[in-house]
Amino acid sequence: xxxxxxxLSNPIFMTMNTPWKRLxxxxxxxxxxxxxxxxxxxxMRRAESLYQIKRGNYNISxxxxxxxxxxxxxxxxxxxxxxxxQMLLTSPHTSPERHQTVFYIDPFFVPSRENISxxxx
Numbered sequence: 001x002x003x004x005x006x007x008l009s010n011p012i013f014m015t016m017n018t019p020w021k022r023l024x025x026x027x028x029x030x031x032x033x034x035x036x037x038x039x040x041x042x043x044m045r046r047a048e049s050l051y052q053i054k055r056g057n058y059n060i061s062x063x064x065x066x067x068x069x070x071x072x073x074x075x076x077x078x079x080x081x082x083x084x085x086q087m088l089l090t091s092p093h094t095s096p097e098r099h100q101t102v103f104y105i106d107p108f109f110v111p112s113r114e115n116i117s118x119x120x121x
Contacts, residue, residue, distance in 0.1 A: 017083040020054045
């Protein structure tokens with residue numbers, strides 16, 4: 001579930017948009033009181049790999065991002081992996097041609113503890 005963090009050329013990116021900050025935003029947004037509780041909820045036996053992300057030793061792997069997105073369908077897998085875009089996919093609409101749900105991203109949404117409940121999470 002982990003992939004090694006490569007050196008990033010922009011140190012501002014590292015402090016403002018780290019894999020841990022994205023993971024922490026998901027944990028807080030969904031009301032988990034601890035990293036361990038979050039890890040158990042997504043089916044991990046131990047939270048050690050999440051703590052490795054917190055320490056900056058690893059990045060969020062595609063497998064971990066998929067696991068989180070499967071448990072929390074409103075969370076953007078792409079955002080988890082890259083930090084680009086918004087955390088939450090909003091305004092689900094069903095596409096009649098394919099009978100699948102399509103989400104539109106609200107470009108002005110900034111998650112916080114105060115407004116996260118407005119989005120039904």
